[in-house]
Amino acid sequence: MVSFSPPPSFQVKKSVWTLMAEVHIIGQLSGTSGFPCASLFCKWSLQLGGGWKVVEGVSEGQTQADQSDTGNTSTWCHPIDLHLSTRGIQGWPRLLLQVYRQDDLGRVDLCGYGVTHVPTRPGHHTLVCHTWRPVGTFGEEVRRAFLGGGPQLLSTEFIHSSLERYRLHTIAAGLVHLELGIILRNFEKYGVIY
Amino acid sequence: MEPAKDQCAYYFAKERITNLQIRVSLQQLTGSQLVAVSPRDLEVGSGGREEEEIPLVPLANSALPLAESTSSFTQHSVIKWQHKLLSPCEIVEFSRPVYADNPKYKTLHEQAIKHKRRKKRKHRIFTYQHEDHYQYQNESCVSTSKKMEPMSWLRQRKNVAENTAALRSQDTGESIHTTEKKSNKKYADDTSPHQQYFYIMADLAPTENLGETQAYEVVLCELRFDTQGQLTVTPDFTRPATKPHRIESYGADNAQYEYKIENISPIRSLEEHQQEARLAEQLSKQRIEEVHQVAGLEWEDGGERKEGEVRLVVTGEITRALHFDDASSLYVHYALYLPPGWSSNSGSECEGFTPSCVVSYIDGVPTANYSTPFSLDLTRHQSGRSWPLLLLAAYSVDWLGRDRDEGYASFTLPTPGDTGRNDDNESVHTVAMWRPAQTSPLDKMRRFFLGGCQLITDFTYLALPVSTQVERVSRLGFNTVSSGSVELRVSSVVQADFTHTDYGMVVETPPGWQISTLAVIDAFNRSRQKLRAAKQGL
Numbered sequence: 001m002v003s004f005s006p007p008p009s010f011q012v013k014k015s016v017w018t019l020m021a022e023v024h025i026i027g028q029l030s031g032t033s034g035f036p037c038a039s040l041f042c043k044w045s046l047q048l049g050g051g052w053k054v055v056e057g058v059s060e061g062q063t064q065a066d067q068s069d070t071g072n073t074s075t076w077c078h079p080i081d082l083h084l085s086t087r088g089i090q091g092w093p094r095l096l097l098q099v100y101r102q103d104d105l106g107r108v109d110l111c112g113y114g115v116t117h118v119p120t121r122p123g124h125h126t127l128v129c130h131t132w133r134p135v136g137t138f139g140e141e142v143r144r145a146f147l148g149g150g151p152q153l154l155s156t157e158f159i160h161s162s163l164e165r166y167r168l169h170t171i172a173a174g175l176v177h178l179e180l181g182i183i184l185r186n187f188e189k190y191g192v193i194y
Numbered sequence: 195m196e197p198a199k200d201q202c203a204y205y206f207a208k209e210r211i212t213n214l215q216i217r218v219s220l221q222q223l224t225g226s227q228l229v230a231v232s233p234r235d236l237e238v239g240s241g242g243r244e245e246e247e248i249p250l251v252p253l254a255n256s257a258l259p260l261a262e263s264t265s266s267f268t269q270h271s272v273i274k275w276q277h278k279l280l281s282p283c284e285i286v287e288f289s290r291p292v293y294a295d296n297p298k299y300k301t302l303h304e305q306a307i308k309h310k311r312r313k314k315r316k317h318r319i320f321t322y323q324h325e326d327h328y329q330y331q332n333e334s335c336v337s338t339s340k341k342m343e344p345m346s347w348l349r350q351r352k353n354v355a356e357n358t359a360a361l362r363s364q365d366t367g368e369s370i371h372t373t374e375k376k377s378n379k380k381y382a383d384d385t386s387p388h389q390q391y392f393y394i395m396a397d398l399a400p401t402e403n404l405g406e407t408q409a410y411e412v413v414l415c416e417l418r419f420d421t422q423g424q425l426t427v428t429p430d431f432t433r434p435a436t437k438p439h440r441i442e443s444y445g446a447d448n449a450q451y452e453y454k455i456e457n458i459s460p461i462r463s464l465e466e467h468q469q470e471a472r473l474a475e476q477l478s479k480q481r482i483e484e485v486h487q488v489a490g491l492e493w494e495d496g497g498e499r500k501e502g503e504v505r506l507v508v509t510g511e512i513t514r515a516l517h518f519d520d521a522s523s524l525y526v527h528y529a530l531y532l533p534p535g536w537s538s539n540s541g542s543e544c545e546g547f548t549p550s551c552v553v554s555y556i557d558g559v560p561t562a563n564y565s566t567p568f569s570l571d572l573t574r575h576q577s578g579r580s581w582p583l584l585l586l587a588a589y590s591v592d593w594l595g596r597d598r599d600e601g602y603a604s605f606t607l608p609t610p611g612d613t614g615r616n617d618d619n620e621s622v623h624t625v626a627m628w629r630p631a632q633t634s635p636l637d638k639m640r641r642f643f644l645g646g647c648q649l650i651t652d653f654t655y656l657a658l659p660v661s662t663q664v665e666r667v668s669r670l671g672f673n674t675v676s677s678g679s680v681e682l683r684v685s686s687v688v689q690a691d692f693t694h695t696d697y698g699m700v701v702e703t704p705p706g707w708q709i710s711t712l713a714v715i716d717a718f719n720r721s722r723q724k725l726r727a728a729k730q731g732l
Contacts, residue, residue: 034556049541055485089687090541090571092509114565117509119621120685121611127683130514130563132551160567166525168549172514172556172563193610193688 021187022055023093025082025118027180029063031075034174035111038103040074041065042176046082047160049091057082065102072174080180089192093118096159097129097176107148112173113159119182120194127178132170214275214425218414220319220396220453221268271319273394275419278302281320281411282397285309319414322393389420398451415455502576503690505539508607510684511567512548512586513622516559517678521590521600524562525550526680529585530570531604535578542571550591560678570607582607586680588627589647596645601627601677610688622683631673 032040045060063078084093095118099111112131119125135141136151144150153159187194273279280288280302288299288306296303394417399410418426515524530544538544551562572582588601603625630650632638640646 089505089507089689090539090569092507092569092685092687094509094567114563115511115567116565116683117511117567117685120509120687125621130561130565132549132563132565135552159565165549165566166547169523169552170549170563171552172554172561191690193690 020085020087021190021192022185023084023086023118024183024185025057025080025084025093025180026183027080027178029076029078029080029097030177030179031066031073031077032099032174032176033071033073035072035074035099035101037068037072038101038109038111039065039067040099040101040111042076042078043098043100044078044080045096047094047096048084049086049088049093051087052091052093053085055083055085080178089187092120094160095129095178096156097131098156099131099173099176103148105148109144109148109150110152112176113153113156114176115160116178119180122182122184122194124179124181127180129176129178131173131176133173135169135171215457216273216394216415217270217456218273218319218394218453219268219270219456220414220451222451269319273319273321275417276323276390276392277321278323279320280305280309281395282318282399283411284320318396318398320395320397322391322395324390324392389418392417392419394455396451396453414453504574505689506570506572506574506582506607506686507689508570508572508684508686509567510569510682512564513681513683514564515551515562515588515678515680518553518562518588518590518600519560519678521553521560521588521598522593523550523552523591524588524600525591526564526566527587527589528568529587531583531585532572533578533580533582535575536582537573537575539571539573541569543568544570581609584682586625586627587650588678588680592645594645597647598641598645599629599647599649601629601680602650603627603680605682608684608686610686612686621685622681624679624681626679627677628674629677631675633673 029042029044032042041063043060043062046054048054048059057080059082061078061080063076066074066076068074095116097112097114097116099114100108101111102108110133112133114129114131116127116129119127134151134153136144140151184194271279284302285306288302289310393413394415395411396414397411416426416428420426512526512528515526518524526548528546528548530538530542532538546566546568548564548566551564553560553562555561570582584605584607586601586603586605587599590598590600592598605623605625608623632641
C-alpha cells in the first residue's frame, strides 16, 4: 500500500534532518523442510551495504543441530533480533544461510547455501529460502553418498556477489523457513516510500 | 521428577560480589537419626512436632540412644566467594615437599602443611575456585543420558582456544605455567573470562580412606557469576529450607549425609546502596548515549537528485526455476532494460548469470534452486517514462556442454507495496517463460540432437519499448511454445524528494456539489431577504 506523507513544513528544525533511519528485524529461523533426514544446523550471517550499521544485536550465529522426528522437517526456532541504522536505502541487508548436516554415523556435510533479502515493508513476513549445493564429479557424488564430505565453496563470495557465479555447478537442496517481523523508522522523513 | 537444573536460582548483582557469604552444614546421618527423621515416623506420632519442621538432630542433645559408639560427622563452614578450602585429597597432594619450591603452589603447600599439623577432625567440606578448572570436568554433560557427544570441530571452534589454554594449565605441578601469576589471587579481576565458577564440594569417602582418592567428591552447591552481573546458584539457598538435602556416599560404609546451605551475606549500608544506584544510573546513561552515537549517522542521499527525480532501489533474488522438463541443468541470464529517461546509479548489477543448477525432482516438480541475489539502484529523471523491466532468459547445458535456449520472459519491476500473487510465499513473483517453437519435425529433431540456441536478436519481442512509432504491434507468424517458470522474490523502495513538489491541492474551485449547495443557500437567503423587504413594504 503506497502511502504519501504530508510534506514537512519549511520551518522544520535542523535536528529533525539528522535523525537516522532505523530498521528493526525481529524474527526467527523456524526450520527446514525437504532436506534428507539427518541432524541439521544452520550458520547464518547478515550482509549489509556500506552505509548500514548494526546498532544492537548479533549479526551472525549458528543454530542448534536438530534431528527431525516427524518427516523430513527440522525445527530450530533460532531468534534473530537486530537493530540497524542506515544512511541510505542502497545495500539493503541480506541474510546468508549455510545449512550443514551431521548424521548418526558422524559425517559432517554441507547441505545447502541460500541467500534471502530482508523484506522492505514493515510487518510480519514468512519467508522461504530455496537452497542449493555445489555438485562435484560423479566419483565425488558417490563418495558423498557413502562417506559424506561433498564439495564446499571455498569462499562465501560466490553466494552473494555476482562476479563469478557462472562458474558454479549446483543442484537443488531443501528449503529454509524464516519468520521475520520488520519495523522501519524515520524513512518517511527522507521521502522514502516502502 | 524435575530435572535437577530447575532448582537453580538466578540473582543479579550490580558489581562484583565480594560480600557473599554462605554457611554450609554437613552432617552424617547415623542409623538412629535416620529413623528419627523418616516421614513415616512423623505421621505416626510425637505430637509436638510440626509437619514441615524436621530438625537436624544435634549429636550431643539427641534424645534417642545412639547405637554406635563412634561419633558421626558434623561440620559447619562459612564460605566466602572464591574462598579456597582445601579438600582432603588436596591436603595430601600439596603437602608433598615437591611443591615447597614451586612459586605457584607455595601458598597451597603451606596451607596443606598447616592442616596436616593441626590434625583435628577431618574436613570434608572444601571448595573449588575458578582457577581449579573444575568446570571443565563437570560441565561436559548436558543431559542425563550417557551418550557420548560426537566430536564436532565445526561447533567447538569458539571454545577451542579457551579450552586448550585451560587444559594445559591443569597439569598439576608438572609444568610451570609461565603466564601471569595472578592465578594466586583469590578474588577475580576484570580480565577474567566470561563466567566465573565456584564449587562447594564435599568429600564423602569413608573415614579411613579420606584423602586418598577424588572419586567420592560430590558437588554440594555450584555458583556461577558472569560478566552481566548474574549469579546462578544450584541448588537455591534462599527458599525456606524445609528439608536439608540428602546425599548418599558410595563408599564402603554407605553413609548418608545431609547438608544445608544458607545465605548469610551481610547487608550493605544504605549509603553504599545509594552510591551503587548512582553509579548504575551513570553507566546506563553512558550506554544510551553510545547507542545514539552509533545509530546517529547522517542521512546521505547517495548521489544528487534534482527536482522531480525518483530513485528506485530494488533488492531481490532469483529463487528457483520450475517445470523445465527436458533440461538437465539450467541457468538464467538476467538483464535490465531501462526505458529512456532512466539511468542506473553505481552499485547496481544490471546484468548477470545465475549458477547452473542440475534439475532435480522435488515433490514431483522439476526444480532448480538458485537463490541468486541482485540489487538495482535506478534513477528516473523528469523526462523518464514507463518503468524498467528485467529480461530473463533460461538456458540449459547438457552433458556434452552445449547451450540450448529454454525460455525467455520479461518481468516488470514491482512498485513498493506490490506483493506477489503467490499465496504461500509472499513477495514472490512467478514469471512464466516461452521459447521459440520448432514447427517442422526436422527442426524438432535438429533441436533435440544438435541443440543450439535460437537467440532473440530483437528484444522488442520480449518487451515493447515506449518510443515506438508503430501504433499496432503484430507478432503474427512467430511461433512459441510455453516452457517452465522462474520465481523471483523482489522488494523495492522508492525515494523521492517531496519537499519541492507541491502536492497540495489548490482549493479555489470547490467540487461540483459544494457549489450547488452554496449557491442554493445563497439563493435561498436572497429570496428570503427579498420577501422580507416586500413584506415591510406592505
